[in-house]
Amino acid sequence: MPACIRRAAGSKVRGLSLEEVPVRRIAALALVLALVASARAGLSPELDRALHEAKYVYVRSERKSGELGKAAEIWFYYDGQAVYVGTPPTSWRVRRIKHGRPRARIAVGKADGPAFEARGEVVHDAAVEQLQERRARPRPLHPEVMDPEKASLTGRTAVVTGAGAGIGKGIALGLAAFGARVAVLELDAATARATAAAIEGAGGQALALPADVRDGEAVERAVAATIERFGGIDVLVNNVGGTFRAAFLETGEKGWDALVRANLKTVLHGTRAVASRMIARGRGGSIINIVSIEGERAAPFYAVYGACKAAVIGFTRSMALELAPHAIRVNAIAPDICMTEGLAKMLGEPERERHRFLVPLGRAGVPDDIAGAALFLASDLAGYVTGVTLPVDGGTHAAGGWYRDPEGEGWLLGPPPRR
Numbered sequence: 001m002p003a004c005i006r007r008a009a010g011s012k013v014r015g016l017s018l019e020e021v022p023v024r025r026i027a028a029l030a031l032v033l034a035l036v037a038s039a040r041a042g043l044s045p046e047l048d049r050a051l052h053e054a055k056y057v058y059v060r061s062e063r064k065s066g067e068l069g070k071a072a073e074i075w076f077y078y079d080g081q082a083v084y085v086g087t088p089p090t091s092w093r094v095r096r097i098k099h100g101r102p103r104a105r106i107a108v109g110k111a112d113g114p115a116f117e118a119r120g121e122v123v124h125d126a127a128v129e130q131l132q133e134r135r136a137r138p139r140p141l142h143p144e145v146m147d148p149e150k151a152s153l154t155g156r157t158a159v160v161t162g163a164g165a166g167i168g169k170g171i172a173l174g175l176a177a178f179g180a181r182v183a184v185l186e187l188d189a190a191t192a193r194a195t196a197a198a199i200e201g202a203g204g205q206a207l208a209l210p211a212d213v214r215d216g217e218a219v220e221r222a223v224a225a226t227i228e229r230f231g232g233i234d235v236l237v238n239n240v241g242g243t244f245r246a247a248f249l250e251t252g253e254k255g256w257d258a259l260v261r262a263n264l265k266t267v268l269h270g271t272r273a274v275a276s277r278m279i280a281r282g283r284g285g286s287i288i289n290i291v292s293i294e295g296e297r298a299a300p301f302y303a304v305y306g307a308c309k310a311a312v313i314g315f316t317r318s319m320a321l322e323l324a325p326h327a328i329r330v331n332a333i334a335p336d337i338c339m340t341e342g343l344a345k346m347l348g349e350p351e352r353e354r355h356r357f358l359v360p361l362g363r364a365g366v367p368d369d370i371a372g373a374a375l376f377l378a379s380d381l382a383g384y385v386t387g388v389t390l391p392v393d394g395g396t397h398a399a400g401g402w403y404r405d406p407e408g409e410g411w412l413l414g415p416p417p418r419r
Helices: 023-042 043-052 128-134 167-176 189-201 216-230 253-281 303-326 341-346 351-359 367-378
Strands: 057-061 073-078 083-087 103-110 116-120 157-161 181-186 206-211 237-240 285-288 326-336 389-392 401-405 412-413
Touching: 157 167, 157 216, 157 253, 167 181, 167 189, 167 237, 167 285, 167 367, 181 189, 181 216, 189 206, 216 253, 237 253, 237 303, 237 367, 253 285, 253 303, 253 326, 285 303, 285 367, 303 326, 326 367, 351 401, 351 412
Parallel strands: 083 116, 157 181, 157 237, 181 206, 237 285, 285 326, 326 389
Antiparallel strands: 057 103, 073 083, 103 116, 401 412
């Protein structure tokens, strides 16, 4: 019989190269192939020819008489008296065919073609046995997963757009606190320098880059300057955005374009400029898009803004797949009420008091809340997370219209009355 692994139960028969075999099975495979090569001469000419020419093999076990078994990898070995069939422990058949007992009928070529009885031989797989052992009893968490160093961004460079104030500033300061070098992209040169100075004052490294990220060429220049200063980019946070309150029918194309440029095109410009450099560098990376829960729910008087955020959520998923082969993860964060400097100036005490009832966790968010989520997604703690939109909203998205009752401990469907 050919020195190869056969796939059973209706799957095509083919050779399997060593590159396709998991490392943990190479030793066992080498032994089996040696035995097969030495035993091949003992097979009948009819069976030997059938195994060479067959497109399929079929396995019928005693417990499934007359039925095809499930697909499994089959290793044949003839010892002059019987043909042994070995299957990896991941297959159910290793429990059906016991060692030393004729438990299966192997037909080659077709179901009624040349056939022989097979005796089972269990092929041990240390990795699978270890997995089964872990399932059988409680075990400590894997040390690699829980290594505190996985939260560190030391030696990495992050680009944060709109980092002069608000959520962007909070994220920039948060990433820097965990070791990242931060390029602060901000339209307002004064606030860009202020954020960079705050990072440096805390012992970090920062680069202030005044730039209008609605302009693709300006983004390209800023990215090039970041690479020249820090050598590469590991994290991109597309944070810039903005809106205004207006009924859709009261806005014109100029207003639509302004919202699209601020909330969608900024993300496209940043991703194109940074992802191409990440790919060329070959070290992977993390791209984080700051969206809004308005992208996942109705947003009356903010219809175009909500549409832009929904577009970024879809873009996030698509980029997660396109960039996955390059080990670049793409995720989004969806805040709701976040008490930035600007919002704090607009809201009076009565409106702030309502946050205790509007938000399930009982308060408005702050930039540090968003920064914590960004740190997670930027770090190796999220090394297996991509294509996700993470609500960081105190539970408002989950609430779906339920609010805390200001008169008691229960919940109301619909907002609590204004006082």
